[in-house]
Amino acid sequence: MSAGPNGLPVRIAVLHGPNLNLLGEREPAVYGTVTLEQINARLVEIGAELGVAIETLQSNSEGALIDAIQTWRGARVAGAIVNAGAYSHTSLAIRDALVSVGVPYVEVHLSNVQAREPIRHRSMLAADAIGAIGGFGPESYYLGLRGLVTRILPSA
Numbered sequence: 001m002s003a004g005p006n007g008l009p010v011r012i013a014v015l016h017g018p019n020l021n022l023l024g025e026r027e028p029a030v031y032g033t034v035t036l037e038q039i040n041a042r043l044v045e046i047g048a049e050l051g052v053a054i055e056t057l058q059s060n061s062e063g064a065l066i067d068a069i070q071t072w073r074g075a076r077v078a079g080a081i082v083n084a085g086a087y088s089h090t091s092l093a094i095r096d097a098l099v100s101v102g103v104p105y106v107e108v109h110l111s112n113v114q115a116r117e118p119i120r121h122r123s124m125l126a127a128d129a130i131g132a133i134g135g136f137g138p139e140s141y142y143l144g145l146r147g148l149v150t151r152i153l154p155s156a
C-alpha cells in the first residue's frame with residue numbers, strides 16, 4: 001500500500017449520488033445489471049492492485065454528499081471518483097464543495113451523457129475535474145480510478 005505525506009495509506013474516495021443505490025434494477029437498458037455493491041467490490045480490488053485504499057459512499061441527498069466531501073479536508077483523502085448522478089448536471093453546491101476541499105477528482109458516468117437528453121450534456125463538475133469518463137458502464141469507474149491514481153501517484 002502506498003503511503004501519503006502523513007505516512008498513512010493513500011486513500012481514494014468514491015462518491016455515488018442519487019439513485020445509484022438502485023443499480024442492477026434501475027433502467028437496465030441504460031445502466032446495465034451490475035449492482036453498486038459489485039462495482040464497489042471491484043474498485044476495492046483494483047485499489048489493492050494499485051496500492052491505494054478505497055472508501056465508498058452513496059447518498060440520495062445533496063447535503064449528505066457535500067458533508068462527505070467536506071470530510072476529505074486536511075489531505076485525509078488524496079483523490080476522488082465522483083458520479084454525482086443527476087446532481088452532476090445541476091449542483092453548484094457539490095461543485096463548490098469539491099473545489100473548496102481541493103481534492104483532485106475524476107467525474108464518471110456509467111452512461112454516455114453526451115448521447116442522451118440535452119439536460120445531461122451540461123456538467124457542473126467537469127470544468128474542475130482532472131478528467132471525465134462515461135459510456136463504459138462500470139468500467140467508467142475502473143478506468144477513472146486507474147487514471148486518477150496515475151495522476152496522483154505518477155510512479156503507478
Ligand code: DQA
Binds near residue numbers: 108
Ligand atoms: C449518470 C448519468 C446521469 O445523467 C443520471 O442522472 C444518473 C446516472 C450515469 O452514471 O450515467 O443518475 O450519472
